[in-house]
Amino acid sequence: MLGKSINEINLGDRASFEKTISETDIYLFAGITGDLNPAHIDQVEAEKSMFKGRIAHGILVSGLISTVLGMYLPGPGTIYLGQELKFLAPVRIGDTIRAEVEVIEKIEEKNRIKLKTQCINQEGKVVIDGIATVMPPKKA
Numbered sequence: 376m377l378g379k380s381i382n383e384i385n386l387g388d389r390a391s392f393e394k395t396i397s398e399t400d401i402y403l404f405a406g407i408t409g410d411l412n413p414a415h416i417d418q419v420e421a422e423k424s425m426f427k428g429r430i431a432h433g434i435l436v437s438g439l440i441s442t443v444l445g446m447y448l449p450g451p452g453t454i455y456l457g458q459e460l461k462f463l464a465p466v467r468i469g470d471t472i473r474a475e476v477e478v479i480e481k482i483e484e485k486n487r488i489k490l491k492t493q494c495i496n497q498e499g500k501v502v503i504d505g506i507a508t509v510m511p512p513k514k515a
């Protein structure tokens with residue numbers, strides 16, 4: 376099953392995916408990547424930081440954007456070419472994050488689209504803001 380080709384995508388099209396970030400998510404990500412920064416896994420050390428407790432890896436949370444792109448818009452077959460990210464606020468264990476994407480540019484001759492990408496917490500605060508560049512799947 377392939378996602379949408381560039382001809383099936385319009386400016387303003389949107390999609391989203393929501394997930395609660397658990398302690399297990401953070402530990403699994405730390406193990407997979409080797410990023411054992413105490414800010415993510417050591418409560419006592421993290422309490423001494425400006426955030427006064429553990430926070431999720433920013434790249435873990437931004438991975439929810441890849442979920443939207445690869446599963447929904449454009450969908451399966453999408454190739455991720457680039458991603459600008461600004462981490463605007465911390466994500467803590469138990470936060471529910473909604474990743475949203477919106478098509479803002481189509482570059483038909485190169486089969487590329489750009490999407491505004493945001494991750495928003497349960498309080499409506501934008502925690503990650505950026506722009507993705509992807510190559511939608513081509514259909515025969």
Ligand SMILES: C/C=C/C(=O)SCCNC(=O)CCNC(=O)[C@H](O)C(C)(C)COP(=O)(O)OP(=O)(O)OC[C@H]1O[C@@H](n2cnc3c(N)ncnc32)[C@H](O)[C@@H]1OP(=O)(O)O
Binds near residue numbers: 441444
């Ligand atoms: C939803 C999530 C999915 C995923 O996670 S997929 C996995 C992550 N993504 C990838 O692994 C993609 C890795 N990138 C690539 O393999 C290559 O990259 C491409 C095959 C996409 C393109 O390579 P080539 O066909 O050899 O293109 P060229 O001849 O090197 O360049 C043609 C034009 O495309 C520009 N370009 C190449 N890569 C990128 C990029 N990643 N982002 C933006 N532009 C790119 C160049 O500069 C150039 O431009 P000009 O035509 O103006 O000279």
